[in-house]
Amino acid sequence: MKRPSLYFTDEHELFRQSVRQFIRSEVVPHTDEWETNRRIPAAVFRRMGELGFLGLPFAEPYGGANADFWFSVVFLEELARCGMGGFTTAVSVHEYMAINHIAKAGSEALKQKYLVPAIAGEKIAALAITEPDAGSDVAAIRTMARREGDVYIVNGAKTFISNGTYGDFVTLAVKTAPAGGPNGVSLIVVDLNSPGVSRTKLNKMGWHSSDTAEIRFDEVRVPVENLIGTEHAGFYYLMESLQLERLVAAVMAVSGADLALDWTLTYLQEREAFGKPIGKFQAIRHKIADVATEIDVARQFVYHTCWLFTQGEVVVKECSMAKLHASEMQKRVIDSCLQFFGGYGYIEEYPICRAYRDARVGTIAGGTSEIMREIIAKIVVDAVAYKPAYS
Ligand SMILES: Cc1cc2nc3c(=O)[nH]c(=O)nc-3n(C[C@H](O)[C@H](O)[C@H](O)COP(=O)(O)OP(=O)(O)OC[C@H]3O[C@@H](n4cnc5c(N)ncnc54)[C@H](O)[C@@H]3O)c2cc1C
Known part of the structure; x- marks a missing residue:
């Protein structure tokens, strides 16, 4: 029912x-x-x-x-x-x-x-923040957009960019005021087929069907109209949107863990050892109970955070907690589930094998677990308050 x-x-x-x-x-x-x-x-x-x-x-x-x-x-x-x-x-x-x-x-x-x-799905988009020398520390990016009349001239490099190899355009984080730290970052849209853009596809442990690129910008001319919002406000736009990004990651992490549990429940009925389905062994049943509990508890916190988000609240703390908890949980759960597939869990034909590889990056991409803890600690310990950036 x-x-x-x-x-x-x-x-x-x-x-x-x-x-x-x-x-x-x-x-x-x-x-x-x-x-x-x-x-x-x-x-x-x-x-x-x-x-x-x-x-x-x-x-x-x-x-x-x-x-x-x-x-x-x-x-x-x-x-x-x-x-x-x-x-x-x-x-x-x-x-x-x-x-x-x-x-x-x-x-x-x-x-x-x-x-x-x-x-309409006619153009594929990427978001490029991370650089070879600046990932977690977004304010330290060095890709420069120098203004010359009606254009920005962009120079620099981005890495680990999803949809970067085959995508059509990128929302690009650039420095428009080199000395400004976070106050010198802007967002511009760049056509990825522009002269001066070169892309190299990266070979990853998991997420194989997603293309991930290093993108270089060499004197790329971008119309000034391609600036998103206000010049130098990009860092704050990014920080605010990271709430949504982290919530999205958390929702998908819970669902991915749930799918792994479903595969495992089916397998526990099919696979027999010592004359009975392995799902009859108490050691396995109790572990499954732990896994199911972890997933359901995470899901409820993620839903609650989604609800706060829909109320227009600033949910930096909750989104960071949701991303931290759900991505770590997904890794633990998929590891536990894979164990019950025995040797088959290590074989590529079994989707749990791919899920294990894919889940590994969940605690890295979109902000690492360490950075999530830093943000949460700033709010909980230092009472830092975040304000909305878009008005
Ligand atoms: C498959 C994949 C897809 C990605 N897609 C995109 C994308 O589409 N667009 C994009 O812009 N980026 C993307 N990324 C980049 C991702 O967001 C970064 O890898 C991530 O933010 C970490 O940055 P970094 O790799 O430079 O690590 P670093 O920042 O160099 O960190 C290295 C280690 O130090 C730790 N660390 C850093 N600072 C602190 C601190 N203050 N306290 C404690 N520990 C700290 C980190 O947690 C980490 O463990 C992707 C990454 C991967 C792997």
């Missing part, structure tokens, strides 16, 4: 069924191909655009659905149930990390040029 929910209506659940159907029929069957090719075909983004999946939070005039945040939660949960961290990353970076800056603070011209085709 369906249980009541504080958060999801029948409409959300109907939407869940349509996303689940899409994932089952148009994503999961291609897992091996996309993981092997280390690439998601552009046609899949177009298909998701047609289905309206890429514009859930955005305004209708740009092709969006203007749907409440719980539709996004449903979408992200179902996305993660494809069991392919790379696909989940490629789509979530595009929709919830790269283009939301344009939607929030971009000019009308930028929205028409980049947001509209991104929502």
Whole structure:
């Protein structure tokens, strides 16, 4: 029997069924191909655009659905149930990390040029903050955008950029005032086919279907109109959007852990040892009870944080806690689940093997666990207060 929910209506659940159907029929069957090719075909983004999946939070005039945040939660949960961290990353970076800056603070011209085709799935977007010498310390980025008349001239390098190899454009964090520290950062949109942009695909431990690039910018000319919002306000835009980014990561981590538990429950019934299904052994049953408890407890905190987010609250502390807890939990849970597959858990044909590799990066990308603890400690110990950056 369906249980009541504080958060999801029948409409959300109907939407869940349509996303689940899409994932089952148009994503999961291609897992091996996309993981092997280390690439998601552009046609899949177009298909998701047609289905309206890429514009859930955005305004209708740009092709969006203007749907409440719980539709996004449903979408992200179902996305993660494809069991392919790379696909989940490629789509979530595009929709919830790269283009939301344009939607929030971009000019009308930028929205028409980049947001509209991104929502339609005709252009694929990346977000580039991390550099070879600056990851956690965002204010230390060195990629420069020097203004010359109507253009910025961009020089520098970014690394670990999801959708960076095959993407069409990037929301790029640059320094527009070299001495300004956090006050010298701006966000600009750069076409990735511009002269002077070169990209190198990186070979990763997991998230294979997601392409990840190092991108170099050598005297790249970018129109000044491609500035997002106010010059030098980029650091604060990024910090605010990281709340959403971390919440998205937390939602997907819980769902990914839940999927691993489902695979494991099936396997426990199928696999026999000492004349009975291994799911009958108390040692395993108790561990499964721990795993199920961990997932459900994490899910409720993540939902609560989502709810605070929908109320327009500044949820830096809760989003950081959600990302920290859910990504660490996902790693622990998948490790435990893999154990019950015995040797088969170590074999590539079993999805739990891929899930184990994919989960490893959850405590690194989008802000490491150490940085989450730093943020939480600043709020809890030092009583630092964060204010909204977009107005
Ligand atoms: C597969 C993948 C995809 C990614 N996708 C993107 C993307 O699309 N766009 C993008 O911009 N970035 C992306 N990243 C980058 C990711 O966000 C960074 O790797 C992450 O923020 C950490 O930065 P770093 O790798 O430079 O590590 P560093 O900042 O060099 O940190 C190294 C270690 O030191 C620790 N550390 C650093 N500072 C502190 C401190 N103050 N206190 C305690 N410990 C500290 C860190 O936690 C870490 O353990 C991706 C990374 C990966 C692996």
